[in-house]
Amino acid sequence: MSKKHWPLWEIFVRSKNGLEHRHFGSLHAADAEMALENARDVYTRRNEGVSIWVVESKNITASNPEHNGELFEPAQDKVYRHPTFYDLPDEVKHM
Amino acid sequence: MSEEQIKNLEKQFEERILRDEKIEPKDWMPEKYRQTHIRQMSQHAHSEVVGMLPEGNWITRAPSLRRKVALLAKIQDEAGHGLYLYSACETLGVSRNELYDQLHSGKAKYSSIFNYPTVTWADMGAIGWLVDGAAIINQVPLCNTSYGPYARAMIRVCKEESFHQRQGYEIMMKLANGTPEQKELAQDALNRWWWPSLMMLGPTDAESVHTEQSMKWKLKRKSNDDLRQQFIDQTVPQAELIGLTIPDPDLKWNEENKSYDFGDINWDEFWQVVKGHGPCNKERMKARVGAWEEGEWVRDAAMAYAEKKQERKQKQAV
Numbered sequence: 001m002s003k004k005h006w007p008l009w010e011i012f013v014r015s016k017n018g019l020e021h022r023h024f025g026s027l028h029a030a031d032a033e034m035a036l037e038n039a040r041d042v043y044t045r046r047n048e049g050v051s052i053w054v055v056e057s058k059n060i061t062a063s064n065p066e067h068n069g070e071l072f073e074p075a076q077d078k079v080y081r082h083p084t085f086y087d088l089p090d091e092v093k094h095m
Numbered sequence: 096m097s098e099e100q101i102k103n104l105e106k107q108f109e110e111r112i113l114r115d116e117k118i119e120p121k122d123w124m125p126e127k128y129r130q131t132h133i134r135q136m137s138q139h140a141h142s143e144v145v146g147m148l149p150e151g152n153w154i155t156r157a158p159s160l161r162r163k164v165a166l167l168a169k170i171q172d173e174a175g176h177g178l179y180l181y182s183a184c185e186t187l188g189v190s191r192n193e194l195y196d197q198l199h200s201g202k203a204k205y206s207s208i209f210n211y212p213t214v215t216w217a218d219m220g221a222i223g224w225l226v227d228g229a230a231i232i233n234q235v236p237l238c239n240t241s242y243g244p245y246a247r248a249m250i251r252v253c254k255e256e257s258f259h260q261r262q263g264y265e266i267m268m269k270l271a272n273g274t275p276e277q278k279e280l281a282q283d284a285l286n287r288w289w290w291p292s293l294m295m296l297g298p299t300d301a302e303s304v305h306t307e308q309s310m311k312w313k314l315k316r317k318s319n320d321d322l323r324q325q326f327i328d329q330t331v332p333q334a335e336l337i338g339l340t341i342p343d344p345d346l347k348w349n350e351e352n353k354s355y356d357f358g359d360i361n362w363d364e365f366w367q368v369v370k371g372h373g374p375c376n377k378e379r380m381k382a383r384v385g386a387w388e389e390g391e392w393v394r395d396a397a398m399a400y401a402e403k404k405q406e407r408k409q410k411q412a413v
Binding site for chain 1: 119121122123168171172175178179182183185190191192247248255394397398400401404405
């Protein structure tokens with residue numbers, strides 16, 4: 001017999017309309033439909049959500065923290081992207 | 096990597112934790128950090144799962160519908176807590192099946208308290224009040240632990256745990272205020288669960304092997320003895336309030352320390368239970384392994400059905 005185990009799914013829950021889906025955790029299920037049903041029982045027993053997304057974990061591509069330097073550091077010296085970089089006279093209001 | 100590079104990385108790692116930064120799954124971490132976390136988190140998950148068994152014993156015999164729905168919800172929470180923790184543990188690169196194998200083969204431990212029998216309904220009260228009470232004391236500091244997925248799982252667990260303790264105390268309160276026979280049931284349950292609950296907070300600081308390293312990694316914020324003292328100090332007045340007596344003749348308020356002095360704990364009993372010789376160790380493992388093995392055909396069938404559906408979908412797409 002096949003010894004195929006239920007794959008891992010990542011669970012995202014929208015706690016109420018107007019908010020984004022947020023990562024809640026993961027679980028095992030045979031397919032997407034079962035992942036949704038299990039996610040409902042595991043992660044929303046107390047009205048924590050109004051919508052659930054499930055994504056099989058293997059389909060997520062994640063950045064590698066070892067490359068955080070080249071990925072994120074270039075943003076650090078670009079102060080001109082922030083409003084406070086620009087000097088304006090005090091008389092100018094609401095800008 | 097050279098030894099010096101590793102030393103360097105380890106130093107940076109310890110500094111990050113010192114700064115209260117969280118460690119996330121893909122971050123570099125010392126192998127010992129990974130192993131220690133797998134051990135502690137999986138033990139914790141196993142305890143939640145095995146912890147369902149002593150309570151499952153009373154679902155069909157709960158004295159009212161109100162008690163029954165509460166007990167069912169509590170047990171379902173425990174399954175949920177086990178699943179949060181297993182999934183957090185899997186982020187460290189260990190598979191769910193490896194974790195189950197470790198539990199089923201006896202290689203991994205679970206909390207020794209679940210190896211005691213639940214012989215009366217009052218035990219449901221005592222477990223909620225004392226066992227979940229002790230668990231909360233253990234778990235609240237873990238909401239700030241250094242490993243991100245563990246801390247996030249613990250926040251969720253702690254939010255849900257408070258209902259468990261309150262429903263247990265309510266059961267005890269009701270029995271303690273009931274007929275003399277009911278009060279006796281409550282007292283008897285307290286007598287049997289008190290000492291194992293104190294043991295549940297772990298060996299004395301002098302005997303605890305993992306404390307120092309775990310403190311550094313914030314896997315532990317307070318020592319076992321401090322947690323135990325905290326548990327005793329908060330629980331004794333709760334027992335007095337409902338007219339029950341803590342089964343410890345040496346228990347005495349210490350005005351100077353503003354806390355209770357208490358009698359000697361029977362650590363031989365604790366180690367016997369940890370080593371597998373408690374009253375229900377074999378029964379618990381038999382039930383757990385049985386559930387896993389007898390459920391195998393269901394898991395296989397679900398997988399086969401999912402594959403069939405997938406194939407059908409692909410054929411239709413062609």
